[in-house]
Amino acid sequence: MNSVTTSFIVNLDVPDLAAAEIFYTAAFDLRVGRRLGPGALELLGGPTPLYLLQNDAGSAATEDGDVRDYERHWTPVHLDWVVADIDAALARAVAAGAALERPIRERRWGTIAVLSDPFGHGFCLIQFSDAGYDALVE
Template sequence: MDVRICIDVDDLERGITFYTQGLGLRVGRRFDSEWVELIGGSSPIDLLVNAGGTAPLGPPHTQRRTYARHWTPVHLDFVVQGIDEFAKRLVALGATLERPMAHYSWGLMASMADPFGHGLDLLELSGRGYDELMHAKAA
């Protein structure tokens, strides 16, 4: 099974700039003027243009898209090396660092929001990475 990640944006060029310059992804294919595929990670990311205030699902749903910061139980984690530089670059491109960078047994995490209100985390693994969690539980 393949997994594709779809991210709604209200400005395609700003989305491309944010994810390519900020995270080092690159444009794979442009399907049309409102849909681009970004590659360079473990799964392709599709940026899809949808205007703010539009209905994502249609009737009878009344919810509307918003590009203000919104919380959802789904977010993206980007595993990077040099987390400080990635965080600085993303903030310069319009991201928000939502809390100070945190240290964990498995590494560092920067909790952020992209310029379109979507949550994302930068992770820099150290030592045994997530396997440190298994060691802690066994102890």
């Protein structure tokens, strides 16, 4: 029997749940859903729930001995926030505490800005052109 995934959720480790709640609700207009005990918070208002999970810096991340580090880091998995007005979204994110790493750049498919949250997680703001990614189809 085949199984089809019809939805997904996003989990994001943070060292300070209260500070992360303030940042993500202010930067992206998300709202608190459920508090799942003292160390987890559900944020709603996006296309999928975002779960903030409190995990201290230096705590075990894998069974192989990797530990969590909240300095700025790179990962191949990150959030792209699709926005209608990239200038307004950028101003809002920076005002909430995001760091702008690359200013707004034009691409064939739209515009992009690269930022990081106060916890070292990189993310992008994307405003698609009318063609969007179809501008890349050959």
